[in-house]
Amino acid sequence: MRCPYCGSERIEAGIAWGKSAETGNVGLKYNTGSGFFSVTGVVQVYSDLCLDCRSVLRTYIKEDTNKSWSHQPGSLGSR
Numbered sequence: 001m002r003c004p005y006c007g008s009e010r011i012e013a014g015i016a017w018g019k020s021a022e023t024g025n026v027g028l029k030y031n032t033g034s035g036f037f038s039v040t041g042v043v044q045v046y047s048d049l050c051l052d053c054r055s056v057l058r059t060y061i062k063e064d065t066n067k068s069w070s071h072q073p074g075s076l077g078s079r
Contacts, residue, residue, distance in 0.1 A: 001013070001057070003050040003052065003053060003055060003057060004057070005050065005053050005055050006050060006052055006053040006055075008050055008051070008052035008053065010050065010051040011048055011049065011050055011051070011057065012048065012049045012051055013048045014046050014048070015046060015047050015048070015049055016044060016045075017044070017046065017047065024075060025042040026042070026045065027042040027043050027044055027045045027061075028042065028043050028045060028061060028069065029041070029042055029069070029070035029072070030042075030043065030067040030068055030069050030070055031067075031068045031069075031070055032067075032068070040070060043061045043063045043067075044061065044062070044063070045059060045060070045061055046059070046060055046061070046062065047059045047060075
């Protein structure tokens with residue numbers, strides 16, 4: 001892979017997103033179930049990073065994309 005911004009081939013692929021102190025969840029939210037039994041989940045997000053110009057080249061998930069994706073901002077459990 002080559003960086004489209006600087007041409008470097010020094011790309012670190014598959015870096016997992018996370019939070020400092022590992023509190024909470026970071027990722028794309030989705031809903032399962034409905035009504036009272038509705039649950040919000042989060043999928044792990046990964047990025048590829050150019051080590052020379054520090055650009056994030058790609059952000060992606062590895063899970064199935066056939067989910068009911070949430071478009072509501074905020075943390076899990078917030079309204």
